[in-house]
Amino acid sequence: QVQLVESGGGLVQAGGSLRLSCAVSGDTFSIYAMAWFRQAPEKEREFVGGIAWPGDITRSANSVEGRFTISRDNAKNTVYLQMNSLKPEDTAVYYCALQRAYAGIPSRSDLYNYWGQGTQVTVSS
Numbered sequence: 677q678v679q680l681v682e683s684g685g686g687l688v689q690a691g692g693s694l695r696l697s698c699a700v701s702g703d704t705f706s707i708y709a710m711a712w713f714r715q716a717p718e719k720e721r722e723f724v725g726g727i728a729w730p731g732d733i734t735r736s737a738n739s740v741e742g743r744f745t746i747s748r749d750n751a752k753n754t755v756y757l758q759m760n761s762l763k764p765e766d767t768a769v770y771y772c773a774l775q776r777a778y779a780g781i782p783s784r785s786d787l788y789n790y791w792g793q794g795t796q797v798t799v800s801s
Contacts (some may be wrong), residue, residue, distance in 0.1 A: 678702040678790045680772045685795030688762055692799075696757040698772030698792060704753055707774060709781045711788065712746065712757045714768035714797075724770070726781035727755060735781050740766075762799045769794040 684696040698710065711726030725736035727746045734746040745758040755772065773788035782788070 678704070678774060680774060680790055680792035682770060682772045682792040682795040685770060685797045687798045687800065689800050690763055692762050693758070693760045694762065694797060696759065696770055696772075696795060696797070698755045698757075700753045700755070700774065706776045708776045708778060710748070710755045710772065710774045711781060711783075712744075712755075713771045713773055713785055713788075714766075715771065715794075716768045721771070721785045722768075723783035723785070725757065726783075728779075728781050733781070737783070759797070762797075764799045764801050766797060767799050768797060770797050 679701045681699045688694055707729050709726050709728045712724040713721045714724050715721040723737050725744055725746045727734045727748055736744050743761045748755045771794045772792040774790040775788040778787055
């Protein structure tokens with residue numbers, strides 16, 4: 677079983693920064709990609725960005741491109757989401773997800789098999 681635990685959320689003013697962490701435990705073999713999603717109340721879960729294990733390739737959604745950065749620390753089994761220039765529209769619960777069935781970094785939430793519990797990010801005006 678794979679377990680993902682997010683941390684690092686909080687309240688920040690617009691223009692500020694936060695770094696989210698996702699610690700992975702359990703069976704960490706054969707990971708294809710890990711990604712960050714976010715979800716506001718009564719809205720669909722939205723792809724934010726992700727990282728593929730082969731080649732250490734990253735990509736982000738257009739809405740956060742240039743502001744958010746994905747990275748990982750294999751020694752700590754941890755993936756990070758560095759969020760800069762935060763906007764009120766970024767307010768959501770942020771989830772870490774993992775998949776090992778598809779190549780690349782899918783943006784569809786239903787293609788990820790394992791999820792963390794989420795961490796709240798609130799950006800004030």
